[in-house]
Amino acid sequence: MERVDEHPHWRTEARRLADLLNVRGIRDRAVLDAIAETPRHRFVPHERRDQAYLDIALGIECGQTISQPYIVALMTEAARLTGTETVLEVGTGSGYQAAILAQLAGRVITIERRLPLTSAAQPLLNELGYKNIEFLTGDGTLGWPDAAPYDAILVTAAAPSVPDALWSQLAEGGRLVIPVGPESGQELLQVVRHGEERFTRVLCDCRFVRLIGEQGWRAEEAFDEG
DSSP: OOOTTSSTTHHHHHHHHHHHHHHTTOOOHHHHHHHHTSOGGGGSOGGGGGGTTSSSOEEOGGGOEEOOHHHHHHHHHHHOOOSSOEEEEEOOTTSHHHHHHHTTSSEEEEEESOHHHHHHHHHHHHHTTOOSEEEEESOGGGOOGGGOOEEEEEEOSBBSSOOHHHHHTEEEEEEEEEEEOOTTOEEEEEEEEETTEEEEEEEEEEOOOBOBSTTSBOTTSOOOOO
């Protein structure tokens, strides 16, 4: 359990953050409530916890980041969740995005290629009481066919193009939310499946860490989030 004297006012700060995201354009009240109910300071390094409720990305282990809360909320809103969906998250990272999704979906499957990140996120999310998350370690660019099709897929790293494997694992009407583009910058896309047709909407410009894997970037083609 968290010590009483460790960030005792986090709920006030988390609600203030949710209110800021509302001002910035996030309208889904369930998403805002999930932000307000999630202790983001538990997902960041101890030395950065005074910045946990600022609307900024922060560095975590393995050279990765915990995304800016606005981007987390925007991606979650674009997934259009109602509480019953099966969602695939590609890139567990700190586990913060999975915590948000777990409050809004029926089942969350999160896959991470870096075992140290999975090993840190899984016990934390279990401790915080999220019981509907399944953890996998592997190449997220290939998705997880065993639990497909997915009502929504969220990808928390940038791909050079939409991976065919992820597209093929979307359910009819499913939403794929993914940053796509070159090293210089990407666009955050919402891609909706209707049969074999893709309906794509650009959500915003962004800059993410690379999505490494068979259908993403090669490990040596590295670039970092700005």
